[in-house]
Amino acid sequence: MAKVRVYDLAREFGMKGKELADRLVELGYAVTSHSSTLEDDMVADIRRKMGGEPVSPSVSVGRIEVRGRSESSGPWGGTVVRRRSKADKEEAARQQELAETRALEEEAEAARIRLLAQEQENRESLPAEAAGLSESQAPAVPEQAEAPEPERAVPAEAEPGIGTTAPSAEEPEAVQESGSRESAESRPATAAPPAAKDQTPAQQKRPRVRKVRTTPGPGTEPERPKPLARIVGRMEIPVPSEASASEQRPARPKPGNRPAAPAHDAAVGQDAGRGAARGGKKKDKGNRRVVAVSEDEALDRRMARGSGRKGKGGREDFLGDAEGDYTRQRGGRRKKNPRQARELPQPVAETRAIKRRIKVVASISVADLARHMSVKATEVITALMKLGVMATVNQALDVDTAALVATDFGFEVEQAMHAELEVEALEAMEEEQGGEALPRPPVVTVMGHVDHGKTSILDAIRKTDVALGEAGGITQHIGAYHVQNAQGGGITFVDTPGHAAFTEMRSRGAQVTDIVVLVVAADDGVMEQTKEAIAHAKAAEVPIVVAVNKIDKPGADAERVRRELSDYGLIPEDWGGQTIYCETSAKKGLGIPELLESIQIQADILELKADPSRKARGVVIEAQLHKGRGPVATVLVQEGTLRPGDNFVAGMFSGRVRLLSNERGERVKAAGPAIPVEIQGLSGVPSAGDPFMVVTDEKMAKAVASARQLKARETELASASKVSLDNLFEKMAEQDMKELKVILRADVQGTLEAFGQAAENLSTDTIRVHVLHEGTGSITENDIHLASASNAIVIGFNVRPSVKVKELAGQEGVDVRAYDVIYHALEDIEKAMKGMLEPTFEERVIGTADVRQTFQVPKVGLIAGCTVLSGKMQRNAKVRVLREGVVIYTGKIASLKRFKDDAKEVLTGFECGIGVERFNDIKVGDQLEAFVMDEVEATL
């Protein structure tokens, strides 16, 4: 073919040669001047790019690919040459952009449906497409219609569209763009260029766009236009999602793009191929995006693309991150948010999950549980009722119950015992791995009756402390101190006030004392507190060393003391017993070394040992908040060695030993077993008797402390009993109570007024009696609820609470008292205020009976014919009616008859008739349980 020069071509376009040359340079063609020669392919390409065809021809030649490989079309599939009128092409070109945009939205849904329909759907679409072509292009019709291949090819094309792998996927796009469906799916490399050459601009838009994303590979034909030129058309790149959109076009032919359908199909094949290569997920993304795009958005998108990115990054984004890319281009951050929002639920859910977990150590009050779940306490109470649990706001729920009710509110209750378990594990490990247990000094507590000389003896002992040297004198009192005797032995004295503290510590599980020194004044003998001290020491199973003091006194009689103490089991050694006796005079310093020696002997007998190599463990002897030094505690180390820097837990508090000092205020570097030491560095003030333990690290210390605080709070709530006349005095002392709230019930109004006045007159400077509520009639459940909520007691005159009310009162811990005489009630209140009142009554079951028959007796009511199973049935006793083990009524035995005679009581094995007061619903098979309320003696 003759070579065409630029100016020749320019004439076709009605341009000057130079103009076209410049234009071609702009387009990236290697043109130097208006007289440069152009290859045929270049000419065709230029014609296409310059607005289609030369001015003169009235028709253009387009080539469309026949889908699939036909027998006649050779290995790459056949092509059909068709003719289109210029008007058609112009129309197509004009409408192309808008049509595509509209198509995006219109086709989006169809695309999704189509993808889901997969092969069958695609197959159905092909005939429609072929028919569309046949209408306008006679030559194409027979070939397309007759060829069976296209139909076979469609499924193959569709497959990549849904994520299957197509070998062509990784082929250079320049090759793929013009490929037929077949070429796209199988081997498009060489078939593509002819189609590209002959396509109308509208047809080529899409393929051109795709070219942008790839660099022409080695498989491209040499005569193909330079890649640079192709980049110019990049602005029209459809996003991958459009692949699925374009896939729909054959099914919905439109006037503007119907002829281009095959090319679109080819594009589908390409995109599908890419999608396949990148995995179905990305393809799916593309699909989602298409669905979401409106016409306006599509326009925006195209514009954004037009001004947008180039090169590989663009391709990556388009294909792999289409949504992200879109949102970034359209609105930066703002637009990115929706995407983030889609990703957010996960972390949000996690946060919620954490928030929705409530840690409970042992129990939690209803109020606390409600607070944790941000619901009203009444809602929790209702939920509990549904579970069959009757609870009040302040009632404590155990972990299981709390977990059960929390589930209703979408919360999870977690047993918060980890920290404590860790400590236990550490303790166990320490014990296991600990070193050798070595002899340790004894820990001694001095007890005795008032004024028998305890303090004097301790003072005398201190004076013997060789460690004091000439400086002498204890500089500070720390509750315990260690003395070294002349023989080099050491003894630790716990200097706590009396046996109350001793017992209190013991009640906390802190057995610190190895030996008790019982001081008895020789001139006074065994007194009340001497006996108590003996009882406490014995209860604690601690050996006693007796110090018979004040032997210097004229009336001193050591023998008498021995005799008296022998009565309590403290038999002297020289009498054949095992108790060591020492005669001392604290005042004159007599017998003190012997006393110390005796203690030592006793300690030797006990063979006291401890392992100094492990982490320290001990007991808080006393603690206080010091103005300048913060919380300080005297700790008695029982095992291991305590050193500055150790992280520890003391009761509910944690800390790190900042400073260790002994009873003389001297800094010490370490404190071993049985050594009392004062520590600084606590987070709070622990209580005497609290366990002390060095833990692994600060984190653990804090965790354990907070777990204990939580537990303590729960325990406090759980045991928070309501004020009763019995504990009124304690509560006053503990809680600084200033008011005794009373709810009154009486049979007549006059009694109420009289009592109310008298009760309020009992008010003193420290406590006021306040009648919270009063009314006539029996005590109601509401009274109990009110009392429970207000920490009040309920007093009834000539009225008794019903069984139900009584039970409720029991559950709520409300003190309900019934009196017949105002004076007795006032007396009780007065006693309570003085802390003198003791518990009064206790229930005692006296017998059970089986109901065998029932009789309706006129004017009397229902009588149960019973057999007494155990104990006895007693007239006027209280009785519970049980049906299948459940108490259905509690009342009083109104009548008890043996045959026709009234009986006081009926014993086991006998039959009787029982009438229950105000209860006529007794049935055969019920069981009656008779009980009485016994007055309970006050105990110490």
Ligand SMILES: Nc1nc2c(ncn2[C@@H]2O[C@H](COP(=O)(O)OP(=O)(O)OP(=O)(O)O)[C@@H](O)[C@H]2O)c(=O)[nH]1
């Ligand atoms: N004659 C004489 N008097 C003594 C002796 N020991 C103590 N006293 C005196 O007895 C009184 C009470 O002594 P304390 O040491 O205070 O007795 P206590 O047992 O500590 O007393 P409380 O702390 O009140 O329980 C004081 O006046 C002492 O001087 C002693 O061995 N001989």
